[in-house]
Structures are given as C-alpha cells and as structure tokens.
Amino acid sequence: xxxxxxxxxxxxxxxxxxxxxxxxxxxxxxxxxxxxxxxxxxxxxxxxxxxxxxxxxxxxxxxxxxxxxxxxxxxxxxxxxxxxxxxxxxxxxxxxxxxxxxxxxxxxxxxxxxx
Numbered sequence: 001x002x003x004x005x006x007x008x009x010x011x012x013x014x015x016x017x018x019x020x021x022x023x024x025x026x027x028x029x030x031x032x033x034x035x036x037x038x039x040x041x042x043x044x045x046x047x048x049x050x051x052x053x054x055x056x057x058x059x060x061x062x063x064x065x066x067x068x069x070x071x072x073x074x075x076x077x078x079x080x081x082x083x084x085x086x087x088x089x090x091x092x093x094x095x096x097x098x099x100x101x102x103x104x105x106x107x108x109x110x111x112x113x114x115x
Contacts (some may be wrong), residue, residue, distance in 0.1 A: 033062060040066060047076035052081040054087070064091070071097045 039051035052070050068082075070082035071093060079097055086094035096098045 029058075033058065033066075036063075037066060040070060042074075045073075045078055048075065048078045049081045050074060052078060052085060056085040059089075064089075067091075068093060 006073070036054055037055075038046050042048055048070070052067065055066050055070075058112045067082045067086055068091075070078055071086070073079050073082070083094040083097040087098065
C-alpha cells in the first residue's frame with residue numbers, strides 16, 4: 001500500500017472503531033443481560049450463581065424474570081442466591097424457595113433431621 005492508501009485505511013478503521021464503540025455504548029445494557037442470561041445456562045453451578053449475583057445489580061423486569069427462573073435451577077446454591085436477591089427486593093416468591101431450601105438442607109442423606 002502507498003501512503004495515501006494507508007491514510008484511507010486508518011481513517012476507515014477509525015470510523016468503524018468509533019461506530020462500533022458507539023454501538024457497544026448504546027447497547028451495553030442489553031449485551032450485559034444477554035451475557036448473564038447465557039451464564040445462567042452454564043453447566044458450572046458457580047458460573048450460574050455468579051450470574052445471579054450480577055443480575056442483582058439490574059433492576060428491570062427482564063432481570064427479575066431471569067431471577068425467578070433461577071429459583072428452579074437444579075443447584076440449591078443457585079436457588080439460594082436467587083432467593084436471597086429476590087428476598088432483598090421483597091419478592092414473595094423468595095419466601096417459598098427459602099422455606100423449601102431450609103427444610104431440604106436440614107435433612108441428612110439417610111433421611112434423619114438435623115436439630
């Protein structure tokens with residue numbers, strides 16, 4: 001490439017980069033929710049539990065729906081995280097899950113109750 005082509009390429013890259021940065025800035029909230037939604041389906045329960053904690057920072061109807069879905073997650077740690085967040089928000093669904101987790105965590109594998 002000659003110098004003129006280099007300058008044109010640099011200008012185009014600068015414009016594309018600026019446009020991309022503007023798109024990210026405009027849609028960052030939606031992208032963040034999409035990433036968290038994907039993390040809620042991760043096979044690793046730690047990733048799912050961390051996603052629930054991050055969803056606690058978002059106070060919109062969509063994040064509330066994700067948290068409600070997390071109440072029925074297969075892992076009790078994820079359920080407990082979601083119930084804790086929803087409990088802080090005053091959501092009535094949290095109470096039922098907390099009561100269920102309290103009962104199930106007080107039963108040993110042989111069926112005996114902890115005092």
